[in-house]
Amino acid sequence: MDELPIGRRVAYWRGRRKMSQQVFADRLGKSKSWVDKVERGVRRLDKFSVVYEIADVLQVDVQLLLGKDVERRPETQNCIDQVEVEEIRAALERYDQMSAFFQAVPHSPPLSEMQKAVSHAWLTYQHAKYGVLARMLPKLLRDAQAADSAYAAGTEAKDAAHLLGQVYQIASSALRKVGEHELSWLAADRSIAVSQRAGDQLLAGLASYRVGSALLALGRVRPSLEVNVNIANRLAPSPITEREVRGQRLSVYGMLLLNGAMAAARIGDSATVRDLLCGAEQASLELGGDFNHYWTSFGPTNVQLHRCATAVELGDGRTAVETHEKIDVIGFNAMLPERRAHHFLDIARGYTQIGNVDKASEMLLEGDRLAPSEIRCRPLAHEVLSDVLRRTRGTPPAPIAELAEQMGVGV
Structure with missing residues (x-):
């Protein structure tokens, strides 16, 4: 893409960010006509301040807009x-x-x-x-x-x-x-x-x-729910499933149910969430522990983590926090870093829902200590940290301020 004029690069990244010309123009404080002329090359971008502002709105390194190699910090x-x-x-x-x-x-x-x-x-x-x-x-x-x-x-x-x-x-x-x-x-x-x-x-x-x-x-929530539930139904283990593959089948089946529960929670279908979580819990109990068959990290602990996550999606932060406090510590600590840090991010959201920004901050910091990339690289984590900062009265604690600075989230 280096050989493209800068206007075409702007159009490319605007499309990648799913922004219409009007939305992009509004965020820049410009007119739609101005954006159209820039992208067609009719209007030149000869001010670096404007190029930097465009890069900020598009959330890309300015060097990409200029057609240069990005200097990785x-x-x-x-x-x-x-x-x-x-x-x-x-x-x-x-x-x-x-x-x-x-x-x-x-x-x-x-x-x-x-x-x-x-x-x-x-x-x-x-x-x-x-x-x-x-x-x-x-x-x-x-x-x-x-x-x-x-x-x-x-x-x-x-x-x-x-x-x-x-x-x-x-x-x-x-x-x-x-x-x-x-x-x-x-x-x-x-x-x-x-x-x-x-x-x-x-x-x-x-x-x-x-x-x-x-x-x-x-x-695309309903198609997500349908594909997870439909395939789970086809993979449900039967009593005659061979022992050596039963654990693998239970793990994949259970993860499909958990994913379906997340989709159901997104549309507020608490009854379906409850049914799918119960099905996954039964599969985890039959499995008899937490395993990483087919790289799933499925088991009773992961089911509890999803109980928290679905509660957050349903807007029930209190239930998420209460469930979090009952999770088996030994089982949780045995899980891989990505799964645990992801959970800390979910619980940070739960704490913000009940107005406890101090505990939300603590969860973000715990996740960052455990697996920095899970917190610093995810757009969702940036949103949660921004929410925590907005809700914090006065100056945020030094560790949160430092994390915000490192993540490029404005205090």
Whole structure:
């Protein structure tokens, strides 16, 4: 995109941010006609102050608008920046599989190496190391796509497809965390098709979970609810399910129910929330503990975390806080950092709903100590911190003021 004139770059990023010309103009304090002329190149942007203001409204680094390489600052190293998002997008836009239909793939990494790389990527995500993950994802996507093409006609075709399906899901989850919901949906949708080729119902079920999460983030709540519940019903374990796969099936089934409960909460359907949480709780009790089958972190503790999260979505902060105070500490501390920090963010929202900004601040700081990227990189966390600052009387406590400064949230 470097060769594009600045007006075209402005139009591109405005489109990415889902802003109409009128909304963009209003936020800049300009007219719609002014924006239209800038984007068509009729009006020049010759004042740096205006370019910086545009970059601020579009939430991009000003260097991107100027067509220059972004200088990455140390404090952003653990987040996914726009450059890395574009590299992931470019990897998703590759259609080398079609080329492989006509001629052999020149090179593909061994599947044993791919397996190690994919497992490492999952752990990187679950430890909320989003910056590290963003830097490995473009190559991992290209390698997994190449492997899927190279082994398509051989005995290892399903193994290669399975790995690609996992990589698409990792990408979908990471992109959703940083607000790139359309790309998240694309990656999750790709995973569904690949998972079917892999012949793994549980991987396809998890791909449906990622699709449901992306749809929910996009505000497509009812389709999200439907896809989670429909696939959960198809994966519900039966009494004759083999013991060795029953735990995996219960985990994927339970996560689909929990995701459906989140969607139901978004539309205020408390009865459906209650039914889905009960179903997930029964699955977790049958599972007999907290496990990470298929990278789900599913079990009784995760069900309790979702009880808190759905209560927050329903606007019932008090119930969320009361449930939080009853969570088994040992089980909670055994969970991976991403899941725990995510919960602290949910409970910070719950505390703001009941007007306790001190405890909300404490939860944000706990999450930041545990997994900084989960707090500092997520748009939702920025919104919660802004809400805390607005509600704080007088000068905010030094730790919160420092966190706000590091996150670029105005005090």
